Structure formats: structure tokens, C-alpha cells
Amino acid sequence: MAEEKKQVEQDLNELLKIKRAKLAELQENGKDPFQIMKYDVTAHTKDILENFEKLEGQEVSIAGRIMSKRVMGKASFCNIADVKGNMQAYVRRDEIGDDAYADFKKFDIGDIVGLKGVVFKTHTEEVSIKAVEVVLLSKSLQVLPEKFHGLKDTDTRYRQRYIDLIVNPEVKDTFIKRSFIIREIRNYLDNQDFIEVETPVLVPNAGGAAARPFNTHHNSLDQDIHLRISLELYLKRLIVGGLERVYEIGRVFRNEGLSVRHNPEFTLLELYQAYTDYYGMMDLVEELFRIVANKVLGTTLISYDGVEIDLSKPFERLTMVDAVKKYAGIDFNTIETEEEAKALAKEHHIAFENRHKKGDIINLFFEEYVEEKLDQPTFIMDHPVEISPLAKRKPTDPNYTERFELFITKREMANAFSELNDPIDQRGRFEAQEALRAAGDDEANVLDEDFLTALEYGMPPTGGIGIGIDRLVMLLTDSAAIRDVLLFPTMKTLDK
Known part of the structure; x- marks a missing residue:
């Protein structure tokens, strides 16, 4: 050899x-x-x-x-x-x-x-x-x-994408489709009277998501700044300012590990619409996925990893509690206290931290028992307030929020809220996140005083949603890993 x-x-x-x-x-x-x-x-x-x-x-x-x-x-x-x-x-x-x-x-x-x-x-x-x-x-x-x-070695293909594009025509097709997908998303939103905007990439507070930011320093201003982890808080400022329908498609950066689903920089679509709620966002994203699939692929019946996904049927809607009950046989409606929830987690060998509340435990059960069952399009609704610091509480049960995540092929494809517009409640939730951060959770949200000031001027009832563009491209091109839909994925530097 x-x-x-x-x-x-x-x-x-x-x-x-x-x-x-x-x-x-x-x-x-x-x-x-x-x-x-x-x-x-x-x-x-x-x-x-x-x-x-x-x-x-x-x-x-x-x-x-x-x-x-x-x-x-x-x-x-x-x-x-x-x-x-x-x-x-x-x-x-x-x-x-x-x-x-x-x-x-x-x-x-x-x-x-x-x-x-x-x-x-x-x-x-x-x-x-x-x-x-x-x-x-x-x-x-x-x-x-x-x-x-x-050229079969995946490491070489990702590092030298220019060769991959030359010798593997199907790779070129994937990235052409990616461009078409983004174009059709823009067409759909523009036709719905949304306006496309741009918000800062370098920010003093990296908020809007549970993630660790990349940190840097601005020499001229002599201050630490961060790469954004989300688009949310600046887009909501624009809703406060009277722009009733806004969206942005842009890169966000999260200082996390690499996997088939994760890359430290990825493309996110976030949109916000005044005078609607998370039900309006469900209707919008369901229609958006159907239209984009039809425009790009000519069909709403797609195959992913050998599984047939039908985007033409109404997407299933389940609360997180009902989903855990359906797939794990556990009804958290009957669990009254944090202690009972933790005892249940121990009984089912689910690891948790002392800081976790009942809502966190529900989410851990969801991740353990439910996610792997969600191949067909499913809206998981009404998340616990502990894991939803930017979503409105449900008027009928303030322990839960008007939030949903869309799952397809066992993956989260979208995350949406009836946006929290109560500045007093928002401050309280930020302060709870700050306490978590002080206790060692470096993914907890950071308190953003300017955003709170914006809310105090008044934000109308608003629905908002974030969609991972890379995961949508993976779905519509039957790609197994996020690196297959990123032209230049993050790679460890080769030793010279």
C-alpha cells in the first residue's frame, strides 16, 4: 500500500x-x-x-x-x-x-x-x-x-469546496437550490408586505437566544463587544418604532461545538409581525414551507433520509406536555411541585441540575422521549416559562408560554412566540436569567437595558419566528449534515 x-x-x-x-x-x-x-x-x-x-x-x-x-x-x-x-x-x-x-x-x-x-x-x-x-x-x-x-474524503471536500464543486455536480446542485430557497423565502415575505432590514452583527449585548457568544474587543472604543447570537432584540426594536412587518436573513454566531446539525456560524431568518400571535406564525410558516418546496422542487412531497415527508397536509399541533404524555406516558399536569418533577427525572434516569425547575424537567423529558419521534411536520406548543424568557405567558396558565417549535425529521426547524411586550415582566425574566448566569449557566440571556427601554415606549401585540435556513436547505436537498449545505463550514485548522 x-x-x-x-x-x-x-x-x-x-x-x-x-x-x-x-x-x-x-x-x-x-x-x-x-x-x-x-x-x-x-x-x-x-x-x-x-x-x-x-x-x-x-x-x-x-x-x-x-x-x-x-x-x-x-x-x-x-x-x-x-x-x-x-x-x-x-x-x-x-x-x-x-x-x-x-x-x-x-x-x-x-x-x-x-x-x-x-x-x-x-x-x-x-x-x-x-x-x-x-x-x-x-x-x-x-x-x-x-x-x-x-474526491471522496469529506474533510477534503469541505476544506477545498472549489474542487468539490468541480467534480461532484450534485454538490453544485445543492448550493444552487440553496440560493433558490432563499430567493423564494424573500419573494414570499415581500409579497406579504414584510420589509427586509439589516441589524448589527457586532453588539454590546448578545441576547435573544440561549447560547454562548464569541467575544472580541473594539480598540477605538476600548470596549468589549460580541458577535450576535440572534436577530431578535433589534428586530423587536423596529416593531416598537412602527415598522409592523420586518424580517432579516443573516449570519449569527454561537460559540458551540460542531455536529451534523450545528456549525458555529449559520444563517437565520427572523421575522416579526405586529398585531398577530403565535397562531398567526404557525399559519405563516406552514404556508411558507409549502410554497418554497413547491417553487424549488415542484412538489410538497419530499424524501429525507428515506422517509417521505408530506408538507401538503396540515401540520400536527401538540402542546409540550401532551407530547410528553403521548410518547413517554407521563402527564406533567398531575405533577404539582419541582420536587416531584425531579424525583420523576431520577426515576427515569434523566440527568438534571439543581437549578432546574419543573419546566426545565418537562423539557428534558421532551428531549429524551419525544424529539426522536417527530419525523412528520409537528408544532410543539406551549413551552414552560422557565425555558422561554422572551415569550408571552398563556393567559389561561402563566406557567406556560405562547411559544412553539416546528419539528420535521426529528429536528427543530423553527422557533416562534407571541412576543413578550410587557416591560415589567420582561425585566423580571431577564433578572431570572441573570441569576442563572451567575450560577454558572453561560448560555442564559443577558439583561439588555436599551431593549427594556424600547419596550417601555410600547410594543404592540406581536408574533415572531426564527427559522434555521441551513436546516431548511438540508430538508429540501436531502442532505445529512449541515456542512453539506454550507459552502465553507467551520473546520479545525490543519497543522502546518
Whole structure:
């Protein structure tokens, strides 16, 4: 095995030398491809393939990367890949000229070329371009991985995404779909009279979520600042200011571990709508998921990890207490005290901390027994107040809040509230969070005096929701890990 690896490395080094020698020869002959400034592209490969009847016999110009090449004396075939796909080109010496054909024969897999020619079908009925011009636009000085058994190592794929995009077309498709998903989200919200805004990334208080922030220091101001962990508190300030429907799609940063579901920086959609509640948010997100799936995939029936998910049916709605009762057989409506809840947790071998209240224990039971059952779209509603510091209490039971989380494929896809707009209650909840932080919970919310001041000016009844864009993209592209839908996921630096 070691000898085989050594031979592969020697072969690779030899190919790299040959590529550089070819470039040097081109430059010596006044044909340096890096001096070419532009190339006029009139069509993309996919468009030609899908519209052959209209384009047959017409001249087109494409540009892209040579992915394969077969030279046969006076005529050759090559495959050109561009952003939309790939197709075959037929290159004859008699069509492009002796000198140009001699140059073409020296082109390598991976080189970027411009190719002009006539659309036709070969005798095997393959739509192709009969070249009249082939121009080298950029010389590749590396060897594409498929020359050495492909690019399969996930670590390399994530670190060198540019290679992954070149050699794995399905990866390119995923990120094109990601762009379409975000575009359709914007279209939907814009059509609902929401306005898109931008709020600070660097903040004095990183609030709005239970997460550890990244901390830095502003030299000029000589003060510590943080990268935002949420978009919530600034967007609510805008609701106070009279912007009744606002949203932002932006990066947030949480100083947490890496997993198939978590990356320290990720894309979040948050929106807030005045004069509605969490029921209005349920209706909105249900419609949003359906419309985006239909626009991007052409269907609301999707498959994820072999499980069929039907977004067309009404999403199930369960309170957190009822969900625990349904899947764990435990009715927390009958549990009166914190001590009873903790005794129940011990009985079921669920780890908890001394600071945990009854509501925290309910959530721990939910995480243990319920989440893994939630494949189909399900709204989990009415969370305990202990785990919902920014949500309104339920008027019928102040121990619970008007909050929901949407779960699909066992994953939280959205989190929403009837937003707490009582500044006195909000201050009390912040102070309770501060006490938790003092007791060692570094994910507890930070008291934000300016936000409390904003609430004191008056915020109307408001519904708000946060949706993890990356998880939505994972769902709609059947991707197993968050790194598969992030172009450049966070990676540990390689030792030099």
C-alpha cells in the first residue's frame, strides 16, 4: 500500500511539472491564457440540450472546464462543464485550423476554454457542438481528483469546496437550490408586505437566544463587544418604532461545538409581525414551507433520509406536555411541585441540575422521549416559562408560554412566540436569567437595558419566528449534515 501511494505521488508530481511546462511554452509563444480578459458566452450547456430543436444548426458560444477529452488524429471529442451542466463538443482540425488544433491537443483536463460552434447531433444521437473555435481561457496547474480515484474524503471536500464543486455536480446542485430557497423565502415575505432590514452583527449585548457568544474587543472604543447570537432584540426594536412587518436573513454566531446539525456560524431568518400571535406564525410558516418546496422542487412531497415527508397536509399541533404524555406516558399536569418533577427525572434516569425547575424537567423529558419521534411536520406548543424568557405567558396558565417549535425529521426547524411586550415582566425574566448566569449557566440571556427601554415606549401585540435556513436547505436537498449545505463550514485548522 505504501509503495502504491508513493507511486501515485510521483505520478502526480510529474503531471504537475508537465502542466507548468505547457504554460511556460504558451507564454513563450505569446499565447498566455492569463492575458485573456473576456469571452462572449451566448448559451449554457443545459439550455442547449433542452432546446435542441430551436438551436439545431445555429452557432453558439459556451465556456467552461474540460472534464474529459478523447483525441483521435484529425478529430477529437471533449466534454465541457459550465454552471448549468455539461455537454460534448466535436473538434476537427479542418474546422478550427492546423495550429489551433495542435494547441487543442495539448489542452489538459481541468483547463477552462471558450468554444464556438454549431449545434448538431452525432450519429449516436448525442446533442453536441461542432467547434469552429476553441480558446484557452485559463490553464489548470493542478490535477482534478478523479484522475486519482475521485474526491471522496469529506474533510477534503469541505476544506477545498472549489474542487468539490468541480467534480461532484450534485454538490453544485445543492448550493444552487440553496440560493433558490432563499430567493423564494424573500419573494414570499415581500409579497406579504414584510420589509427586509439589516441589524448589527457586532453588539454590546448578545441576547435573544440561549447560547454562548464569541467575544472580541473594539480598540477605538476600548470596549468589549460580541458577535450576535440572534436577530431578535433589534428586530423587536423596529416593531416598537412602527415598522409592523420586518424580517432579516443573516449570519449569527454561537460559540458551540460542531455536529451534523450545528456549525458555529449559520444563517437565520427572523421575522416579526405586529398585531398577530403565535397562531398567526404557525399559519405563516406552514404556508411558507409549502410554497418554497413547491417553487424549488415542484412538489410538497419530499424524501429525507428515506422517509417521505408530506408538507401538503396540515401540520400536527401538540402542546409540550401532551407530547410528553403521548410518547413517554407521563402527564406533567398531575405533577404539582419541582420536587416531584425531579424525583420523576431520577426515576427515569434523566440527568438534571439543581437549578432546574419543573419546566426545565418537562423539557428534558421532551428531549429524551419525544424529539426522536417527530419525523412528520409537528408544532410543539406551549413551552414552560422557565425555558422561554422572551415569550408571552398563556393567559389561561402563566406557567406556560405562547411559544412553539416546528419539528420535521426529528429536528427543530423553527422557533416562534407571541412576543413578550410587557416591560415589567420582561425585566423580571431577564433578572431570572441573570441569576442563572451567575450560577454558572453561560448560555442564559443577558439583561439588555436599551431593549427594556424600547419596550417601555410600547410594543404592540406581536408574533415572531426564527427559522434555521441551513436546516431548511438540508430538508429540501436531502442532505445529512449541515456542512453539506454550507459552502465553507467551520473546520479545525490543519497543522502546518
